[in-house]
Amino acid sequence: MKKVLVTGGLGFIGSHTVVELHNAGYEAIIIDNLSNSSIEVLDGIERIIGKKPVFENLDLRDKSAVQGFFSKYNDVVGVIHFAASKAVGESVENPLLYYENNINALVYVLQELTKMPSANFIFSSSCTVYGQAEKMPITEDASVQPAASPYGNTKQIGEEIINDVAKVSSVKAILLRYFNPVGAHSSAEIGELPIGVPQNLVPFITQTGIGLREQLSVYGDDYPTPDGTAIRDYIHVVDLAKAHVVAMHRLVENKNLEKVETFNLGTGTGSSVLEVINAFEKVSGKKLPYKIVGRREGDITSAYANTDKANQVLGWKAELSLEESLASAWKWEQKIRS
Numbered sequence: 001m002k003k004v005l006v007t008g009g010l011g012f013i014g015s016h017t018v019v020e021l022h023n024a025g026y027e028a029i030i031i032d033n034l035s036n037s038s039i040e041v042l043d044g045i046e047r048i049i050g051k052k053p054v055f056e057n058l059d060l061r062d063k064s065a066v067q068g069f070f071s072k073y074n075d076v077v078g079v080i081h082f083a084a085s086k087a088v089g090e091s092v093e094n095p096l097l098y099y100e101n102n103i104n105a106l107v108y109v110l111q112e113l114t115k116m117p118s119a120n121f122i123f124s125s126s127c128t129v130y131g132q133a134e135k136m137p138i139t140e141d142a143s144v145q146p147a148a149s150p151y152g153n154t155k156q157i158g159e160e161i162i163n164d165v166a167k168v169s170s171v172k173a174i175l176l177r178y179f180n181p182v183g184a185h186s187s188a189e190i191g192e193l194p195i196g197v198p199q200n201l202v203p204f205i206t207q208t209g210i211g212l213r214e215q216l217s218v219y220g221d222d223y224p225t226p227d228g229t230a231i232r233d234y235i236h237v238v239d240l241a242k243a244h245v246v247a248m249h250r251l252v253e254n255k256n257l258e259k260v261e262t263f264n265l266g267t268g269t270g271s272s273v274l275e276v277i278n279a280f281e282k283v284s285g286k287k288l289p290y291k292i293v294g295r296r297e298g299d300i301t302s303a304y305a306n307t308d309k310a311n312q313v314l315g316w317k318a319e320l321s322l323e324e325s326l327a328s329a330w331k332w333e334q335k336i337r338s
């Protein structure tokens, strides 16, 4: 079996990608330092795929540990790099944590890859690099705006580092710019595990639905949108995971058209906060208590993907609907609170 290293493989998107790699006949080797995930996720993955993936508890900020890992696993066909801190607000409070964790770790992994005759690298990027794009839906050639947070800056810098490295080494890369990942595996064995009070909309909604949170605060209803609330492109995490497998296969099979390719991963449909609330109420049968409050600092009005390039070049398309995403998130919330 072809081995693929998945850094951050016990995280939300990483764990779902490990499952889809298995389904596609790859063997995932997981690295995670458990700073934003738990070892129980490994058991959840095992219950889904029927075997426990190889797991190394390793901090990618430790350069010698990264070197040691690659000398031990020198037969991986590629790396999918999820490991990073990703809380926008926290990155403003603690920028150096983000620059060390999201940049140093990336550099150490790339240094090892450049020693290989051929290296396939998938980078977890984000639509956050676009800021508030001028035109909707957003295409990959939309201009990258000055980052609104250190988190977003680490994604922009990461993309630039990868481009520079690919120019002078054997590294081939695909940058995947996620829109808003939501939902959970249909088995409810893995899902999103926010630590503390969820920053993101959907886990806050499901925690409100289960009674963990009193009510949802809707951050602003004075945006220039049809219902006044902000619009995002909510993509089911399983669809997102499948895109990573398609991307890795593209590199392994040398089908890439450039040394570095970039794809937006979204559904192509924008949904407002109120539309998400309504969809949740429909799939859960629960009335969701919420109140409209002021806008959140740093939020943009609207972001949803133009999916033509992902559909036509990468050969991937999101298949699951917003309602299916919310139903799976709700099933997961009920499971972990039972």
Ligand code: WQD
Binding pocket: 086, 088, 126, 127, 128, 178, 179, 180, 181, 199, 200, 201, 202, 204, 216, 217, 218, 219, 220, 230, 231, 232, 273, 296, 299
């Ligand atoms: C979605 C919408 C909020 C919570 C962030 C990161 C992005 C990516 C995904 C990592 C917005 C509104 C939210 C709440 C609300 N993360 N909202 N009440 O901000 O689009 O993207 O997460 O890659 O990089 O920026 O996602 O889920 O936080 O917010 O009204 O309690 O829901 O204002 O309009 P966001 P989100």
